[in-house]
Amino acid sequence: MATDTLTCASLLLTLLNKRYEVDTVFGIPGVHTVELYRGLEASGVRHVTPRHEQGAGFMADGYARATGRPGVCLIITGPGMTNIATAMGQALADSVPMLVISSVNRRDTLGRGQGRLHELPSQQQLLAGVSRFSHTLLDPAALPEVLARAFAVFRSERPGPVHIEIPIDLFDAPAAPPRSWQAPALYRPAPDPQGLALAAQWLHQAERPLVLLGGGCADAPEAARVLVERLDAPTVTTINAKGLLGRSHPLDLGANAALPAVRELAHGADVILAVGTELGETDYDVVFDDGFVLTGQLIRIDLDAQQLVRNQPLALGLVGDAGHSLALLLDHFPHPLAKDGAERTASTLATLGLVEDPAFAPFVPLYEVLQEALPDAILVGDSTAPVYAGNHLVSQPAPRRYFNASTGYGTLGYGLPAALGAQLARPDLPVVALVGDGGVMFTLSELATAVEERLPVVILLWHNAGYEEIRRYMDAHGVERIGVDIQAPDFLTLARGFGCLATHVDSPGALAQALASRPLDGPFLIEVDAHAWQRAIG
Template sequence: MGDKMKTVGETLISILEAYGVDVVFGIPGVHTVELYRGLAASRIQHITPRHEQGAGFMADGYARVSGKPGVCLVITGPGLTNTITAMAQAYQDSVPMLVISGVNARATLGHGRGQLHELPNQQAMMATLALMSHTLLDPNDLPSVMDRAFAILGSSRPGPVHIEIPTDVMAEPISHRATSVTRPGRPRAETEKMMEVAEQCRAARKPVILCGGGAVSAAPEIRVLAARLDAPVVTTTNARGIMANHSLSVPASPSLKSVRSLIADADLVIALGTQMGQTDYDMFADKGFPALGNLVRVDIDPEQLARGPFPARSLHSTSENFVTDLLALLDEARSINGATARAEKARTDARTELGERVEREVALLELIRETLPGTIIVGDSTQAVYAGNLYYEADRPNGWFNAATGYGALGYGPPAAIGAAIAEPDTPVICLVGDGGFQFALSEIGSAKDCGANVIFLVWNNDGYGEIEKYMIECGIQPEGVKPSAPDFAMIAAAYGIPGKHLASIEDLPAALKEAAGKSGPFVIEMHERLVHPDAGQS
């Protein structure tokens, strides 16, 4: 069969389809219209956010829940720079994201002649942030460039990848055969190293497993490994839910003293797919995480293995490959380590350590989970989310994630929740967002309306930036700039044709959640923090 001539834009869509892409997020403009030429006839759904930052955050939420890369189409210049914040969050949290942007025509690049949306060197700017940034100068390079992009997204530590296509290249014809998708291999530790780790496991009497976001896809295997080693499993924010309802689960932050005590007392610590970064392991910046002389660290990223804390043994492997290979070397389950009691003590001590105020907020999260089993809670940076990052057990993998880790971008929650809802349309998705953070992305409820996303926007209203106000007071600083006014969020929802309500009592929350989950499309529920904390100050 002879080659079929298509434009670069049409071929791009065909390649995305071949790689299993079923949704893209973007706002079309004159610098991307040729990329849309083949989109309407494809199987790919297009979601239009209200802002390109929303496109990036939607792609992030979609990727976390679906396991596929989130894909964005954005214009050159402001469209791309608007997406940078979302790409930075994806970089910090290792979320696979493919951003395809326009750029001005090849003959204009680098001349600084005032072209529309021109940047001095767009590709160089993106190269500082993306795992790969490529300018497509030759149309016939498109298939190989896309193969390279998906190879990076699928075989190494995930993150944002950027491809820019000049406007004059988009419409050029390209001779393109049907895409032959290749799936690159993923790293696996050497057999000799695995045998040494297995020997350590046999000798250990108080092992502990630490799991980060990179371990989520290995959740079933990790549950088996924990039982076989009789080891408590401490999960960071992005790993919550992989040990749901398991007696060995410790769904509490390694920033808590009680959890650190469990880890320090271990004679073997296996860290799977975790950056071991400050926002998970030293949230209070007290530098109290214990030094570990018995740390076995497993990561897909060899550079991460070379960063602290330095392990006694490091293995370059995916979590799935490591756990699968280790299980093949170990005997059947044993219960000689008293791990159930150790895990229970860590959980009990961690809850006590939270204090009454945070405990109330954790109880709120648990009320949501009990009301809507299997829900996905996508958080913004707000008080109840900080509490959950300290202690909360989702009842499923990817049932709890937010922007209050790593990069920490406000306005993440609403669009990321929309992306999550698109990935799992039949699952209730809760966006837990503050009144301040919601206003970073308030218009995205219109996007949720357009695409029928089943998102319940639960607004935690504390009359401004309550957490920052509290911190300023603790630092002896007169609070300033922390009281932005907020609209009536239920009325804003009504203006978009979205149902919404105010809670008069915390006892009303379960009924409101069930009502919202019973409807198709988005729903807004506004609650004031005084419902949870009656002693909260008036404003």
């Protein structure tokens, strides 16, 4: 073999690190991926071992949401891929960049049904449904191009998971290095100038404008803030856009589009500007009654042309990157307009009365304690009661500081591993995992990863003895409670068995004391007795 020739496996690792600046990968080694691990230690890439491939996917997701950079996974053939499929589904629904590299059986055996180890009829076809694209590499020479396609999706299109599978007989096959290790310069599209001018004209003429900002705007907080101030427009910031305008901005309606007062405001808006948002159910219709109705002229800006025509009737659609679009639109508004935006926002929020709402009130002191103790924390949530309330209550100082699995795909088990991924990505910030006693059981084994990696994540476990949200839903629909009053383990004993510090609290004061003594060299599980908590706050 020529001295300037690499193996396919070593070329992959070198491209990831040298060309695309990947510094961390998540994976569980297996017999089919051993060759991927040859030289990994010397490659400059950190390897983190979760305890389940679903945990690997959720960690990559949390890493990506906290930074905007793709999370990368190395996954075994067959069961490893079916295990990670749920995490890919969540990332696909929320447009999270994730690169999943897997092995697959030898080229000469693919699709033959011979009962080979880890064999699927078509692994590529199975994963295509939870990815932007899934590709089977059949020639090592094509690897640089296929990786370039993946990163083009991450950097220039609507992001999401990409799956690349490599047959096991190709890992040690010779592969020539590329002529250059420099990554191609890729830019996201800008909207059509004529369409942008028309959008600006409508917004100038509007009497009751409304702005809807989604997670696609996360990397453009300054442009977003200045534009809504120039428009003087009440602004919905979705769950994945929390913090975009800063904490408690006077034009920020929060992620409350499903609540009656915001719906009334939206229904009465004559021009609506929606940027980087799907206008999807889990942000605008969590009560599932199709009650979020826009009657004004809807202007949408999105990277995905098809997304422009989904969910609400469109008047004007512009394909473009949210950051570019917001900045270019600003040029049309050199001076602030006067549209009574702050007054309309304040009136709407007063009508909502979030902190007095019985559904949210028990969680107000919880988030007050968290903000006082850890004001800069990234809050990462599962589908659990504190998160459902936090979606409405929480205001963050910056974007990428609040995300959870109640959006999009809505899986359970996300919170703990995603928080670990966020902590690995942002060691400079505290990270809190908001989990419930039901959902955490899906991925509780990832406590071992947290201990092994010495990650100082606070795991706030809301213990309400079962699947509370489903209990409520059954009760509301006259269905007998079955399968929701589940038996929980002794979480403190389990956590300590993993080597994780753990404690039990039953009041806001006890939570504040626990947070004040949190360790900085490993995880800390705080179990909150939900029933005692509610008694303590009256």
